[in-house]
Amino acid sequence: MYYKNANEFTVTEPKIKASNRVIALDDNTIDFLKKWRERQLDVFLSKYVLSYNGLPTNKSATFHIIKQHSKLAKVHKIKTHALRHSHASLLISLGENVLVIRDRLGHEDIQTTLGTYGHLYPNMNREVANRLKNIINVQFTEIPNRKMISNQYIKRN
Incomplete structure (x- = not known):
């Protein structure tokens, strides 16, 4: 307007x-x-x-x-426009998908969103690592008579 x-x-x-x-x-x-x-x-x-x-x-x-x-x-x-930035910052801190944030802000492409708010994502890499930590349950057991060759175990005679 x-x-x-x-x-x-x-x-x-x-x-x-x-x-x-x-x-x-x-x-x-x-x-x-x-x-x-x-x-x-x-x-x-x-x-x-x-x-x-x-x-x-x-x-x-x-x-x-x-x-x-x-x-x-x-x-x-x-300022009134800062409410928009506060909203985006809050969504980022809540872990919201950047595509959702782009759509809510009305940015035409993702680069605008990341260019404006990318600095708020520095710890996201660590957060992803923490979420991945318990997805795979690895159990180690003692298996006698096995020899490791490359990434495969073969049975010893």
């Missing part, structure tokens, strides 16, 4: 095709959005989720909301 002011805004096509996407949300978020929609309809009709007067919410409104709530929560204030 191009937003100049409350009277001058237009919805534009996104820069890339991958920006138009469906994102799965958890049940709690869906319930919250339904309640918000009911509240909106009690006051005004709007096609915008982030609206409190029927018009799309401007950037400064979300900035002030984050500022107010970060102060209440006693956490560092971040």
Whole structure:
């Protein structure tokens, strides 16, 4: 959306095709959005989720909301776009597949996702090794009269 002011805004096509996407949300978020929609309809009709007067919410409104709530929560204030990065970082820390993260962020290719968030994967190699550790159960036994040749055991006479 191009937003100049409350009277001058237009919805534009996104820069890339991958920006138009469906994102799965958890049940709690869906319930919250339904309640918000009911509240909106009690006051005004709007096609915008982030609206409190029927018009799309401007950037400064979300900035002030984050500022107010970060102060209440006693956490560092971040910009609205940083919520996107926090979401991606959380998914990476939870071990989510990078293809899923790419799709949720609307990146056209995986290189964009890895180029932006690849530095958050340094311990993934160790985590993979730990997950593989107990997949194969190796049991050693004493087998007399066997001689190892290459990677095969043959029976001795």
